[in-house]
Amino acid sequence: MKYLEDYEIGSRASFGRYEVTREEVLEFASKYDPQPFHLSDEAAAQTYFGRISASGWHTCAMTMRMLVDNIEKEKSAGLGSPGLDELRWLKPVYPGDTLRVEAEIIDVRPSRSKPDMGSTHNRLTVFNQHDEPVMTMLSIGLVRRRPAA
């Protein structure tokens, strides 16, 4: 199990591979973000996007899936997240793109009120297959502390 004490400021990780399909982009957008430029190439052609692109929230969801798969692989003692800061959607994500994640730990803090947990602060960057950053955020994760032996 990977506990708070096992996270080091400055350490980096690279993981994930998510193939973005047109079917999934349309399904997510029709449920949660039915703005015309996420649902129709004609409407998208009149905007900055040019053609159908994924909802920014869909990019977040696909990123979360890559994070969770990595948390499982690492056997991290994760306890969820209180939130995040500075989320930026930098470039459109299009059907046919393949996404991946780079993460850097920028802070590790024991909780002041709860002795059995703490938080890690992570700079996440999501790249497409052209190695262009499409999204960045500073995410906060709650992690269990190592139990006393």
Place this chain on the structure above:
Amino acid sequence: MKYLEDYEIGSRASFGRYEVTREEVLEFASKYDPQPFHLSDEAAAQTYFGRISASGWHTCAMTMRMLVDNIEKEKSAGLGSPGLDELRWLKPVYPGDTLRVEAEIIDVRPSRSKPDMGSTHNRLTVFNQHDEPVMTMLSIGLVRRRPAA
């Protein structure tokens, strides 16, 4: 059509009604956030959540749906979003909850580089049916400026 010039700092809006179902919570979590505490009451009982709760990203997606429905109703000249700041998940969202949104415009800025657009900065708070805030964020929206007459 509602253009940048029609947005006023300090104005508030209250909108949306989203009924959170167990089926949808499980469907979203199994695709995008398959952490055990989002998929099983037994696993959730061992955590702060107590029972199955929605992925925080699902709460974002449901909130986006309420925002988009409101954008359409207002006929806002929206052009998408570059991102958001200070997203916080304050309380779990459970199946059976009903969500709604309160929004306050805290800044309106014409773009310095693009004369036909600008941005609105909005403080969003999502409440459950007990009027408890479950999520807050500062969102940024791009909006078209009113064309010269």
